[in-house]
Amino acid sequence: MTEKHHKLERTFVIIKPDGIQRSLIGEIIGRYERIGLKLVAMKMLVPTADMVSKHYTLDPGWFEAVGQKSIKGFLDKGLTPPTNDPQKLAEDILNRLVKYLTSGPVIAMVWQGAHAVKIVRKITGGTEPLTSDVGTIRGDFVLDSYQMSEFDNRSIRNLVHASGSVKEAEDEILHWFTPEEIVDYKMISEEVLYAPDMKGILGQ
Numbered sequence: 175m176t177e178k179h180h181k182l183e184r185t186f187v188i189i190k191p192d193g194i195q196r197s198l199i200g201e202i203i204g205r206y207e208r209i210g211l212k213l214v215a216m217k218m219l220v221p222t223a224d225m226v227s228k229h230y231t232l233d234p235g236w237f238e239a240v241g242q243k244s245i246k247g248f249l250d251k252g253l254t255p256p257t258n259d260p261q262k263l264a265e266d267i268l269n270r271l272v273k274y275l276t277s278g279p280v281i282a283m284v285w286q287g288a289h290a291v292k293i294v295r296k297i298t299g300g301t302e303p304l305t306s307d308v309g310t311i312r313g314d315f316v317l318d319s320y321q322m323s324e325f326d327n328r329s330i331r332n333l334v335h336a337s338g339s340v341k342e343a344e345d346e347i348l349h350w351f352t353p354e355e356i357v358d359y360k361m362i363s364e365e366v367l368y369a370p371d372m373k374g375i376l377g378q
């Protein structure tokens with residue numbers, strides 16, 4: 175088999191400045207930890223404007239996608255979006271994101287484990303806290319909306335960033351971490367999560 179084992183998948187997460195200010199570091203890390211993911215890199219920093227704009231423009235499709243998603247977020251509630259031009263909306267969103275993410279320290283992390291990208295997105299919840307599922311980080315700990323952030327001309331405050339695909343994760347990890355900052359180590363729990371059999375539990 176030439177394909178990499180699923181357990182080696184990695185994803186990139188940022189606890190945004192509001193997550194730190196709301197004293198939710200332990201809560202957020204705990205949620206990724208308790209599902210069985212392994213933390214393989216972590217650092218606190220105040221990102222520069224350049225780091226943030228590069229991060230969001232690593233994927234050339236991001237502008238169109240974020241613009242479309244936001245317009246849908248308004249239309250689904252019977253509200254009028256600020257513009258029907260996804261590109262124009264996305265430029266505005268990026269400017270607000272730069273202000274948001276450079277406003278204080280953030281924690282950047284790399285999590286590893288089976289289906290890490292999808293599992294972390296599931297635990298994190300949808301972009302808009304008003305409509306994120308109950309039980310997710312964005313659904314349980316914050317109450318922002320497209321409408322309110324538009325009214326105040328700011329970014330949606332949703333505590334966490336998490337990569338949207340394996341490719342995005344690879345690019346984002348390279349953008350935020352050097353290879354030396356990522357630690358290769360074993361966790362005892364990986365035996366029970368991934369070993370093909372569960373031998374060795376009983377007896378001496």
Ligand code: ADP
Pocket residue numbers: 239240243244267270271300301320323324328329330331332334335336338
């Ligand atoms: P996600 O973080 O869920 O992957 P996106 O990549 O679509 O979401 O957007 C990046 C971030 O930009 C969001 O997490 C949110 O903080 C902010 N954001 C997205 N859309 C809007 C919007 N319409 N108004 C204000 N902020 C937004």
